Amino acid sequence: MADSHAHHLQGRVSVIAGASCGIGAATARDLAARGAHxxxxxxxxxxxxxxxVDxxxxxxxxxxxxxxxxxxxTT
Known part of the structure; x- marks a missing residue:
């Protein structure tokens, strides 16, 4: 990630349901790479x-x- 927004989610907290595969897993990897918890x-x-959920x-x-x-x- 060469752009200046690569870590613009630093310290943010993201919860992903359905993260074991597909779009959920890819989203999790991307958010983590951008600095999110x-x-x-x-x-x-x-x-x-x-x-x-609670x-x-x-x-x-x-x-x-x-x-x-x-x-x-999720599906």
């Missing part, structure tokens, strides 16, 4: 259940601070 959730997290967001916030991005890339 990336919290990954795969098949064990059911994004249709509010309790699962738990994921609470975990991310307790580890890294307030969540800046939530990306859902």
């Amino acid at each position: 990336v919290v990954l959730a795969a098949r064990i997290t059911d994004v249709t259940r509010l309790d699962d 738990g994921l967001m609470d975990f991310a916030a307790s580890e890294y601070g307030p969540v800046d991005h939530l990306i859902v890339s």
Whole structure:
């Protein structure tokens, strides 16, 4: 990444559901390369259940601070 925005996400917190493959995995790699703290959730997290999403967001916030991005890339 040669452009001047390569690390413009430094310190931001991104949560990605569906990060085990495909677009979710590629997005996770890209955000991490740009400096974001990336919290990954795969098949064990059911994004249709509010309790699962709340738990994921609470975990991310307790580890890294307030969540800046939530990306859902599930099928």
